[in-house]
Amino acid sequence: MLARRMGRVTASAIMELIKTTAAGEYISFASGLPDPSLYPVDLLREITDAVLAEDGRAALQYGAAEGYPPLREWVAGMLRSRGLEATPEHVLITHGSQQGLDLAARALLDPEDRVVLEGPSYLAAIQAFDSYQAVYRTLPMDAGGIRVEALPALLRERPKLLYTLPNFQNPTGITMALERRQAVAEGAARAGVALLEDDAYHDLRFEGDALPPVCALAANPWAVYTGTFSKTIAPGVRVGYVWAQPELVQRLAQLKQITDLHTGSLTQRVVFQFCVRGYLEPAIRRFREAYRARRDIMLQSLETHLGGAARWTVPQGGMFIWVTLPEGRDAGDLLRRAMARGVVFVPGESFHPPNGEGAPARAGKNTFRLNFVSAGEDAIRTGVGILGEVLREGSA
Amino acid sequence: MLARRMGRVTASAIMELIKTTAAGEYISFASGLPDPSLYPVDLLREITDAVLAEDGRAALQYGAAEGYPPLREWVAGMLRSRGLEATPEHVLITHGSQQGLDLAARALLDPEDRVVLEGPSYLAAIQAFDSYQAVYRTLPMDAGGIRVEALPALLRERPKLLYTLPNFQNPTGITMALERRQAVAEGAARAGVALLEDDAYHDLRFEGDALPPVCALAANPWAVYTGTFSKTIAPGVRVGYVWAQPELVQRLAQLKQITDLHTGSLTQRVVFQFCVRGYLEPAIRRFREAYRARRDIMLQSLETHLGGAARWTVPQGGMFIWVTLPEGRDAGDLLRRAMARGVVFVPGESFHPPNGEGAPARAGKNTFRLNFVSAGEDAIRTGVGILGEVLREGSA
Numbered sequence: 084m085l086a087r088r089m090g091r092v093t094a095s096a097i098m099e100l101i102k103t104t105a106a107g108e109y110i111s112f113a114s115g116l117p118d119p120s121l122y123p124v125d126l127l128r129e130i131t132d133a134v135l136a137e138d139g140r141a142a143l144q145y146g147a148a149e150g151y152p153p154l155r156e157w158v159a160g161m162l163r164s165r166g167l168e169a170t171p172e173h174v175l176i177t178h179g180s181q182q183g184l185d186l187a188a189r190a191l192l193d194p195e196d197r198v199v200l201e202g203p204s205y206l207a208a209i210q211a212f213d214s215y216q217a218v219y220r221t222l223p224m225d226a227g228g229i230r231v232e233a234l235p236a237l238l239r240e241r242p243k244l245l246y247t248l249p250n251f252q253n254p255t256g257i258t259m260a261l262e263r264r265q266a267v268a269e270g271a272a273r274a275g276v277a278l279l280e281d282d283a284y285h286d287l288r289f290e291g292d293a294l295p296p297v298c299a300l301a302a303n304p305w306a307v308y309t310g311t312f313s314k315t316i317a318p319g320v321r322v323g324y325v326w327a328q329p330e331l332v333q334r335l336a337q338l339k340q341i342t343d344l345h346t347g348s349l350t351q352r353v354v355f356q357f358c359v360r361g362y363l364e365p366a367i368r369r370f371r372e373a374y375r376a377r378r379d380i381m382l383q384s385l386e387t388h389l390g391g392a393a394r395w396t397v398p399q400g401g402m403f404i405w406v407t408l409p410e411g412r413d414a415g416d417l418l419r420r421a422m423a424r425g426v427v428f429v430p431g432e433s434f435h436p437p438n439g440e441g442a443p444a445r446a447g448k449n450t451f452r453l454n455f456v457s458a459g460e461d462a463i464r465t466g467v468g469i470l471g472e473v474l475r476e477g478s479a
Numbered sequence: 480m481l482a483r484r485m486g487r488v489t490a491s492a493i494m495e496l497i498k499t500t501a502a503g504e505y506i507s508f509a510s511g512l513p514d515p516s517l518y519p520v521d522l523l524r525e526i527t528d529a530v531l532a533e534d535g536r537a538a539l540q541y542g543a544a545e546g547y548p549p550l551r552e553w554v555a556g557m558l559r560s561r562g563l564e565a566t567p568e569h570v571l572i573t574h575g576s577q578q579g580l581d582l583a584a585r586a587l588l589d590p591e592d593r594v595v596l597e598g599p600s601y602l603a604a605i606q607a608f609d610s611y612q613a614v615y616r617t618l619p620m621d622a623g624g625i626r627v628e629a630l631p632a633l634l635r636e637r638p639k640l641l642y643t644l645p646n647f648q649n650p651t652g653i654t655m656a657l658e659r660r661q662a663v664a665e666g667a668a669r670a671g672v673a674l675l676e677d678d679a680y681h682d683l684r685f686e687g688d689a690l691p692p693v694c695a696l697a698a699n700p701w702a703v704y705t706g707t708f709s710k711t712i713a714p715g716v717r718v719g720y721v722w723a724q725p726e727l728v729q730r731l732a733q734l735k736q737i738t739d740l741h742t743g744s745l746t747q748r749v750v751f752q753f754c755v756r757g758y759l760e761p762a763i764r765r766f767r768e769a770y771r772a773r774r775d776i777m778l779q780s781l782e783t784h785l786g787g788a789a790r791w792t793v794p795q796g797g798m799f800i801w802v803t804l805p806e807g808r809d810a811g812d813l814l815r816r817a818m819a820r821g822v823v824f825v826p827g828e829s830f831h832p833p834n835g836e837g838a839p840a841r842a843g844k845n846t847f848r849l850n851f852v853s854a855g856e857d858a859i860r861t862g863v864g865i866l867g868e869v870l871r872e873g874s875a
Contacts, residue, residue: 084639084673084701085730086589086611092733102543116541124535131527139520143713145512147498178574178717182739189610193482211737214585215482243480277480305480317539319744321574334481337488341607343578347743348715 087194091213095206096433104427110466112428112453115253115402121373122317123357123366130356134349142349148340149332150176150324151351157358158310158324165285166295167308172329175336176346180283180323183309185211186335186342187279187325188244191305192217197242201229203405203434203447205253205281208246212436217244219436221446226396228252228259231266238274245271249297251284251401254434254452258399261294268300277305283323286315286367288400289375304328307335312354314402315367320350374402374456380463381455388471395453404453405431408474414451420473426466428453483590487609491602492829500823506862508849509823511649511798517769518713519753519762526752530745538745544736545728546572546720547747553754554706554720561681562691563704568725571732572742576679576719579705581607582731582738583675583721584640587701588613593638597625599830599843601649601677604642608832613640615832617842622792624648624655627662634670641667645693647680647797650830650848654795657690664696673701679719682711682763684796685771700724703731708750710798711763716746770798770852776859777851784867791849800849801827804870810847816869822862824849 101114155171162169177183194216202221220237223230249259271278280297298306311323395406414430431450497510530538551567558565573579590612598617616633619626645655667674676693694702707719791802810826827846
């Protein structure tokens with residue numbers, strides 16, 4: 084009875100793990116959750132009250148599928164500062180960036196279309212592509228991002244879409260170097276391949292200069308860029324955005340209307356007021372400083388407890404570190420033993436597409452992802468210490 | 480480059496009309512908008528402030544795809560009072576009931592699957608089905624709803640889904656009689672056809688007793704019921720719900736997660752508090768009383784100005800009256816002349832599916848929909864007066 088697409092829509096192992104361990108007394112490096120103690124609760128309270136007092140009827144009425152016009156304009160300005168050519172007509176407001184990814188996939192993917200992914204990649208995007216019955220090719224990565232020498236062969240296969248997270252990638256924390264961004268942008272544009280750039284973590288940069296979006300580096304009518312206020316204000320408001328050429332934004336807005344008519348009128352106004360009142364920059368600084376401190380503690384703890392026994396990425400921002408164990412070690416096995424000691428993380432296999440041809444068998448079996456922002460500083464030290472002990476026991 | 484499904488995703492003529500005329504000085508009977516002066520702005524202000532003060536971090540954090548547990552439980556209780564067997568596990572919280580319709584269609588429809596619709600039916604549902612490449616069969620209606628004698632033949636064609644709006648249907652305002660609900664429920668269950676029941680207007684009943692949901696009248700594992708707080712609190716918060724058997728709710732929740740992770744954490748808590756504090760019933764009464772008064776004025780005005788020149792439905796609730804002109808008259812032509820005089824409505828053709836086999840050619844050409852809740856009482860009198868004049872001119 085269910086549609087064929089549902090054959091590949093299943094419960095996420097990660098989400099089940101996170102649900103199971105959220106209740107107990109675990110030190111969790113597993114989730115993708117920001118630290119809610121950093122959410123600007125009082126400012127949002129003040130602003131929400133003002134929005135309802137001054138503009139209550141409009142804030143509670145239906146709105147345009149494209150989004151609240153002043154917020155579209157504000158986002159366009161922000162995107163120009165990131166290097167994208169953007170007018171309000173380039174912007175669609177969505178219920179979080181996940182919705183941007185889903186709408187782009189829905190607009191572009193027919194069953195059996197090829198999608199080129201970074202290996203590993205963001206699980207919930209892969210799940211969205213799965214639901215449109217995509218097949219995958221994966222691009223290997225190193226500390227500089229996509230290894231672009233692998234790109235020409237994959238582009239010759241005429242994939243429909245190339246999906247990339249160039250900044251502090253989820254799950255690896257890797258940032259793509261400028262010359263590689265250029266190569267990806269030009270390669271996709273030349274091959275007539277749609278480009279889907281997920282920049283959810285853009286503002287969480289701890290050091291170094293911001294790099295331009297891949298979408299800004301070559302003209303491509305099928306380029307789509309997604310972002311969100313979930314990491315810089317709060318995810319519970321569910322406000323994100325899509326950038327694309329105005330013609331494509333119109334098509335995506337038609338889908339958005341079918342999907343849920345429009346993004347919440349109240350929450351869009353709250354986010355807009357938060358931005359225009361100048362609260363966004365200080366909020367970003369607060370997240371950044373707290374997250375940088377935790378990254379440093381986790382890196383130091385990894386050095387102390389896993390030094391010599393594993394390698395890991397050194398992210399310039401974002402929320403995740405990627406750990407690689409020696410070949411032959413099994414992160415799933417490590418997880419089972421760490422859970423018994425009260426520590427959880429997500430094994431790397433979860434982030435590889437199920438049918439990724441060209442990917443080595445059981446890709447990522449010796450890898451895992453650590454979220455360094457959800458747990459407090461002491462919990463990070465304790466948790467990584469336990470990981471080190473469990474890892475040494477396992478090799479004894 | 481776009482996916483094949485986009486071939487049938489287009490701008491809605493209605494939405495374009497509504498956009499065009501929203502700016503000007505029109506008397507609009509065209510939109511589907513509730514009257515924002517009835518939104519409980521002050522109560523929502525008070526509650527939102529309390530939610531952020533008392534539960535701010537959770538209200539701004541990510542949440543479960545299924546929805547905020549206390550709201551699922553509250554909705555389950557409300558649905559039991561409507562006659563559905565419901566536990567929290569039967570409920571999924573969505574960004575409005577449009578999202579419930581879209582998720583159900585996404586879970587059930589493969590390309591070329593047959594969908595049985597009332598003729599006419601809700602435009603944005605048809606657009607969602609279009610995007611999943613459905614084909615249509617339409618069921619004729621009269622003042623008692625679906626003419627069930629047409630049902631057996633259509634069910635023998637093995638459609639995938641039957642979509643119905645039994646209460647104060649959009650666009651006709653018709654309510655389906657109890658014995659017909661029974662026949663539809665049993666027919667679909669016996670034929671193994673999924674049932675999608677859209678009950679967005681349930682609480683806007685002006686008179687007569689509530690009738691049980693079609694989904695409550697026969698056991699059908701593929702029954703899905705959608706509802707919303709958009710008509711009883713406010714649409715701008717974007718909170719609706721889906722009822723289905725728990726196994727199907729789990730599958731829909733997996734799709735919901737792919738689509739936008741979850742419904743807004745803050746707005747779900749605001750709606751929940753609105754309900755548990757006992758504000759919902761008075762809010763519903765307020766909408767009901769205002770809308771009933773406007774319905775009565777519109778019916779009276781129709782009698783005065785269109786009496787003898789047209790027929791119309793007498794809705795027991797909801798927001799819409801359906802007008803039928805004599806055979807051969809063209810509501811599109813009437814609209815063009817009415818617009819010149821500052822009055823807009825939506826021609827009935829818009830509510831018939833584009834490829835509805837079995838539907839007469841150009842179905843609904845002599846019909847149109849009037850929204851009786853958006854305009855004030857004086858505007859209703861004036862606007863219907865103008866429609867009467869234009870109609871008489873046209874026949875001169």
